[in-house]
Amino acid sequence: MRDERLKRGLSQEELAEKAGLHRTYIGMIERAEKNITLINIEKVAKALEMSVEELLRGIS
Structure with missing residues (x-):
């Protein structure tokens, strides 16, 4: 998941916001x-x- 996030140039905070989740959870x-x-x-996803x-x- 981290690799995919980084490929898209997203921070954990940005991914969390897009997914509707908390930054610390990511x-x-x-x-x-x-x-x-x-x-x-x-x-x-x-x-x-x-x-x-x-x-x-x-x-996996």
Whole structure:
């Protein structure tokens, strides 16, 4: 997720705003400190203009 965010030139704060999530939540997900829910995976994928499948392929 971090790589995709950086490819798009977004800060954690900008991605969080686009996804409707809190900035600290994005950071915790990127550092693998918190598990992301399926609902929030969909929000992040939409904010990154990707499909859920594309995002998950990048995570695995």
